[in-house]
Amino acid sequence: MSYQVIARKWRPQTFEDVVGQPAAAQTLKNAILQKRIAHAYLFAGPRGVGKTTTARILAKALNCVQGPTIMPCNVCDSCQEITAGNSIDVLEIDAASNRGIDEIRELRDSVKYAAARDRYKIFIIDEVHMLTTEAFNALLKTLEEPPPHVVFVLATTELHKVPATILSRCQHFNFRAISHKEIFDRLNYIASQEHVQISQESLNAIARAAEGSMRDAQSLLDQVISFCGREVEDDQVRSLLGIIPQQLLEGFTQAIIETDARQILLMVDQLVQSGRNLQHFVREMLSHFRNLLLVKIAGDDHQLIPLSSMDLVRLKELAGHFSEEDLTRFFNILVTTEGELRWSSQPRFHLEMGLMKILQAKRLVSIEELVAGLTDLMDAEKRLDSPAKEASQVNRPSSTSKFTVNSGSKTQSQPQVSPDPQTPFSNLAERLKSAIAQRSPMVSSLMDHAHGLQLMEGEIELQFTNQNRFYYEMLQSAENLEMIKELADSIVGRPQKVKVVLINGPFQPASSTEDKSSQKPSKSQLLDRVKSDSNVKTFLDAFQGEITDVKELK
Structure with a gap:
């Protein structure tokens, strides 16, 4: 027997085997048990999450010799033919290559005839959104009132392209992207059954690269086994998948903490010399800073952060050097940089400038801190002014x-009189x-x-x-x-x-005014007086500024 890839070998054969879609599986089982089989179903969701697989399981459940049943036997002729994809009563149609009105007319003609052997004649139309407008219109009447022996199962990855007239004639099931943990657990089980020695870090890397698709994850695992054999090394997995090592991402983060621009430029040069894709590196940095922010907010939550315990400890230490505002600001800069790299003829230059922006952004002060600093300056000024004001009011003549x-x-014609002597x-x-x-x-x-x-x-x-x-x-x-x-x-x-x-x-008394005008301080004296003021020193330290000129207010 020829070799069968992992994605096909470990394809779910019953509703219990379906991973990550409990709502859809339970609803379909209840419909079978209650004998409330609809004439049309629509499965929508990302690639590789079980839409076509669930459609085949539904077909087996309806046409099994022991059925209709929620547990197809998988040994009868009907179940085995549906699993192999060659049942004459279960037709799988690829709408991407059979999208015209002529193909739909042929389908309408075949609907009239009863199933050759099984209870139901089931049409599984994959990527149904690829049908033309004319084909959709030709399908409407048949989809609304099919013969009692016919069941339609439509599957699509782009629900928004399906006309509302089709949606209203079907029971709609949303298939969600599969979580990282569910993919990891499934891969771990498959690896143990296949007698493959692979670390949790490598399985984590494969699960992250799959991006919610179980089929992609199983295909990647198959590729890794082909490359590494039965004993998988972490470095080999990173090399095969093109994953940026976690240590490299942490090295960039440490350089940002230390505001070491030279070290960052040297590390970018190492990336270029090693032939790594800079756009992929920016995407990895986005994921890294997202993890830092989540560690800052939620702690070591494995459900939110798909990393090992050791990596989480290091992330928590790095996140302590930044505020949530810093990490959000860094993320936005990297998003802009990633967009620029797509169309740039010099991606290295854009990456270097983006990382320099992050270094500069690290020096920014939040509005809250700025307002608090200014408030402290005003309070300090009031504390300094109040003793001098009280002393001047005590020593100043009453006039x-x-x-x-x-x-x-006033003149003597307006004498001041007191109501009470x-x-x-x-x-x-x-x-x-x-x-x-x-x-x-x-x-x-x-x-x-x-x-x-x-x-x-x-x-x-x-x-x-x-x-x-x-x-x-x-x-x-x-x-x-x-x-x-x-x-x-x-x-x-x-x-x-x-x-x-x-x-x-x-x-002011005349003599005082004359003395002041005759003793007007020079600009250098004014500059020295301003620089020696404690409030001015605090303000200059907060904003890293300097005084270039002083003018006396008149």
Whole structure:
């Protein structure tokens, strides 16, 4: 007997043997047990997940001499012929090569005749989405009302190409991609039955390369056995499948951690010299960073991360050097790089630049950290300013206080009078400020930027400099002025007029202004003063910046 490949030798022969499709298998078994056999089924899913295999098992279950049964015997003539694919009552049609209306007309003619030997005449149409529009239309009526002895089983890998009129006439089953663990367990069982010595790492590599297809996985295992013999070495599997070694991926990751651009360029050169496909390498790096992110989020979950325990331990150690934002950013850069490599005439250059972008991205600071740093700077500035502000308010003469009474600012025709001879004007100003803060903290914060507050006979004047024009304009709203007037009337005990005025600049004694103008610091002195400021130093360290010029604000 000629050699039979593993994919055919270990093809499931009963519903219990079908791997990864429990819902479809159970539904079909229940339909047989309850004698609710539909006239048309549609199996949709990726390649190599059991669509045609399940269709054959269904055909055997319906036509077995012991059936209809959920456990076909696989020894009767009907079962053996269906398994071999030469049953005259089970027709397998490849729609990719029989896609025209003429072939469908022949099928419609054959439907009229009863089965030659078995109970049902079963038509298995594979890749049904390849039929032409005319062929689909010719099939509609037959598919909707076939003779009672006919069952249609349609299979497709591209469900979206099947017309809705066909979908509505069939029972639809979705066949999912088979999980890594299910493929691994099946390969492990086959290897033990075939007496092949192969490590779990190699089986993991084959299962990953299959990408959810059991048939692809079995074909790869067959190829590996042909290449390595009964004793399979891990290095041979990696070489045959073109897999990038895990150690190489970890080496690139370590170079990124150490921000070693030279080492990364040397490793890229080694990839090129060894003849590896750079686009395949980028895809492996994408899988690697995806695993790092999952380790960061979910820990060593073998269901999510198809790696050995030893590899997971190393991944967890590497993932500790990155944040989730870093790994997401790296993944996006590699996705862009992989797309560029497809059409590039110089793939090495794009790969090198992509890896350099990852090095630069590692230095980026998240928005949250940036805001937290700026908040810390503002808090530090407030702590530094508050003692100096308190000291200046204690030592400053009353005539230059921010909230005080300017007794000489008005003429003698407007003398300042107090409603209570025992209450000084400064106390009235502080009481007014306190009352405003309790009523409206926002208005109080606007008044904090006022240069001065003057209480005079029947009038309150708030003074702002040009530098605080914004607060001056905000305070001038009718609502704010009305609230200040109401509180002032209550505190002073008589009606008051509230004015908000803009003055040219902060009040300073003439001698002081002259001294300052005569002692204007030079640019070098200003630069030294700015560089010595602790807040500026912190800001420069956070953003890795430098001061190139200093200008004195006027």
